[in-house]
Amino acid sequence: MTDIKAKIDVLPGLDPRAPLLEVNDLHVEFRTQYGISRAVNGANFTLSPGETLAILGESGCGKSVTAQAIMGILDSPPGFITKGEVKYRGVDLLKLPEKERRKVRANQIAMIFQDALSALNPVFTVGYQLAELFRVHRGMSRGDAKKRSIELLDQVKIPAARARIGDYPHQFSGGMRQRVMIAMALALDPEVLIADEPTTALDVTVQAQIMGLLAELQQQRNMGLILITHDMGVVADVADRISVMYAGKVVEEAGVYDIYARPAHPYAKALLESIPRLDMKGQQLNVIKGLPPALTAIPQGCAFNPRCAYAQDVCRQDPAPPSYIVAPGRTSRCHFWRDVVGE
Amino acid sequence: MFRYIVRRLLQMVLTFFGATFFVYALMFANQDDPIQALAGERPITESVRQALTERYHLDDPFLLQYWYYMKGMLTGDFGTSLTGRKISDMMEVAWPVTIKLGLIAIVIAAAVAVTSGVIAGIRRGSIFDNVTLVITLIILSLPIVVLAPLAQLIFGIKLGWFPPTAGATPTFWALLLPALVLGSLVIATELRVTRSSVAENLRSDYVRTARAKGLSRKRVIGVHVLRNSLIPVVTLIGVDIGGLMSGAIVTERIFNVPGVGFNLFRGIRTEDGPLVVGFVSILVIVFLVVNLLVDLLYAALDPRIRYE
Numbered sequence: 290m291t292d293i294k295a296k297i298d299v300l301p302g303l304d305p306r307a308p309l310l311e312v313n314d315l316h317v318e319f320r321t322q323y324g325i326s327r328a329v330n331g332a333n334f335t336l337s338p339g340e341t342l343a344i345l346g347e348s349g350c351g352k353s354v355t356a357q358a359i360m361g362i363l364d365s366p367p368g369f370i371t372k373g374e375v376k377y378r379g380v381d382l383l384k385l386p387e388k389e390r391r392k393v394r395a396n397q398i399a400m401i402f403q404d405a406l407s408a409l410n411p412v413f414t415v416g417y418q419l420a421e422l423f424r425v426h427r428g429m430s431r432g433d434a435k436k437r438s439i440e441l442l443d444q445v446k447i448p449a450a451r452a453r454i455g456d457y458p459h460q461f462s463g464g465m466r467q468r469v470m471i472a473m474a475l476a477l478d479p480e481v482l483i484a485d486e487p488t489t490a491l492d493v494t495v496q497a498q499i500m501g502l503l504a505e506l507q508q509q510r511n512m513g514l515i516l517i518t519h520d521m522g523v524v525a526d527v528a529d530r531i532s533v534m535y536a537g538k539v540v541e542e543a544g545v546y547d548i549y550a551r552p553a554h555p556y557a558k559a560l561l562e563s564i565p566r567l568d569m570k571g572q573q574l575n576v577i578k579g580l581p582p583a584l585t586a587i588p589q590g591c592a593f594n595p596r597c598a599y600a601q602d603v604c605r606q607d608p609a610p611p612s613y614i615v616a617p618g619r620t621s622r623c624h625f626w627r628d629v630v631g632e
Numbered sequence: 633m634f635r636y637i638v639r640r641l642l643q644m645v646l647t648f649f650g651a652t653f654f655v656y657a658l659m660f661a662n663q664d665d666p667i668q669a670l671a672g673e674r675p676i677t678e679s680v681r682q683a684l685t686e687r688y689h690l691d692d693p694f695l696l697q698y699w700y701y702m703k704g705m706l707t708g709d710f711g712t713s714l715t716g717r718k719i720s721d722m723m724e725v726a727w728p729v730t731i732k733l734g735l736i737a738i739v740i741a742a743a744v745a746v747t748s749g750v751i752a753g754i755r756r757g758s759i760f761d762n763v764t765l766v767i768t769l770i771i772l773s774l775p776i777v778v779l780a781p782l783a784q785l786i787f788g789i790k791l792g793w794f795p796p797t798a799g800a801t802p803t804f805w806a807l808l809l810p811a812l813v814l815g816s817l818v819i820a821t822e823l824r825v826t827r828s829s830v831a832e833n834l835r836s837d838y839v840r841t842a843r844a845k846g847l848s849r850k851r852v853i854g855v856h857v858l859r860n861s862l863i864p865v866v867t868l869i870g871v872d873i874g875g876l877m878s879g880a881i882v883t884e885r886i887f888n889v890p891g892v893g894f895n896l897f898r899g900i901r902t903e904d905g906p907l908v909v910g911f912v913s914i915l916v917i918v919f920l921v922v923n924l925l926v927d928l929l930y931a932a933l934d935p936r937i938r939y940e
Contacts, residue, residue: 357840360843360844362840362843362844391846391847391848392846393846394843394844394845394846395844395845395846396846399844400844402837402840402841402844404837407836407837407838408837408838408840408841409838409841410838410841410842410856410859410860411838411860411934411935411936412859412860412863412933412934412935413856413859414935421845421847422845422846425845425846425847425848425851426846457935457936459935459936470841473841473845
């Protein structure tokens, strides 16, 4: 444990009292041959230790790109961070040289991915891929690294960890593979864990087990967890706060109870209304009409205006709605948030 | 795994007989007058002709001839060439030369192809990538019957960097130019496969994971990407050995390398049936064994492959 602390102290400007993770006005664009695709257009959020922040949104709204930008693993080119800050304990990670940045990955901020089968290297054993972390970041010997890897597999509740350490990813079931991913992410005791749709590729019973495991490990370690998902059901169970993203912007940020009870942005409201509910059996399911905008041609004004029931002329013109403070710790990017909440 | 190997070995026996029979039949059908071919321009007396016909079973039915031949070969007797030399003696001289030539060719080709392929795969669209593309296209479009004499003329005779022909006991240096020509047969495809394989693997999810683990770029590419990318390349190199064997016929002939290809060329031209079939039989075995080894290596490299 001491060596982890030592590594943190190396980061210049580190302030233990600063927020654990703070993302300010993050902009990411992809420069492709078809034009510039603006994937993230001003993402803001903060994360405290022990807190679970869910980033919610449809496919292509910029959730995963935000996560990759925080990790610093964007494919560049074509991806470029054009503006903003990603502060870990007061240190702007975007300004760090690559070598320093690399130390932050897995040590302070770790990430797990959606599809563990493709996210794990098919030709190396699970043990090798786990031990690699200890050997590269901690300079451990093969034997020690292996011992630690077995402990980790035990912690994520993989049965017969000692025997399975020599197995390849394809020899595990989907749920067990995701546990391996989690073990890998937690290997170096990070303070922030980003989970990018960790349960999407799994069936429902396994989903619940994995989310339960994540919640348990988070509590043990007092980790900040960013949970990226489009599954409102998963969010309601585990998240403390929710950031709803649309077309690369956080359109509403609120505590989980507030947002489920009284959403303050028409998009968040529409998302909630589109959840199938047992008491609405036999009725037409609410859907959000239209498609999310192409990121190469985001509408003027509020990006959601073409699909919005509340849209007025002011929504169709630049500038886009600012971030209104609905309540302390609660924001909405809608000119008419009072109407939305009031209903 | 064991069952798989046994099954493959049984298949090899069938392939071996099929291939040798085919070659034997071709040599037989092609035979015009081997005795005259043996004698060259000189006239042959009737008694000599009769003696030779009897000695080589030339009057027996075709199947019987094949039977005599196989019986001899399986007991280690490859017979004698129409030139009178024992074929096993000729092989003893020829094989080491060709193995040396082939190994130099494979090692050079693989080293160049993999190194440039990896660089081109990482820097797609760069100058290096485009230059290698053009060079490989040129090499691919030049048949070896053009490339070999051209290389001999330029590097052997005009520039004098290499000996233009190898001679009876070739040194490493003398084999280098023919090996380069031979290797160029396979270098282009190996390079292209490495390049596309590396490019594809670089885009895969596990590379993102490796980067998220805070590994250096060197380690991500040198360990994670390379190990995956080399799987198709290794398989290709195995298959290429067959191509090298046929390329050796032309190359050895042009550079006067006294190897298998050189003997085969001479055998085909003089209609020397026993010589051709003997050498081809060993070639078939070499090819089959190499391919079996490559398939086993494939399973060792890619843990997802399991042979039943």
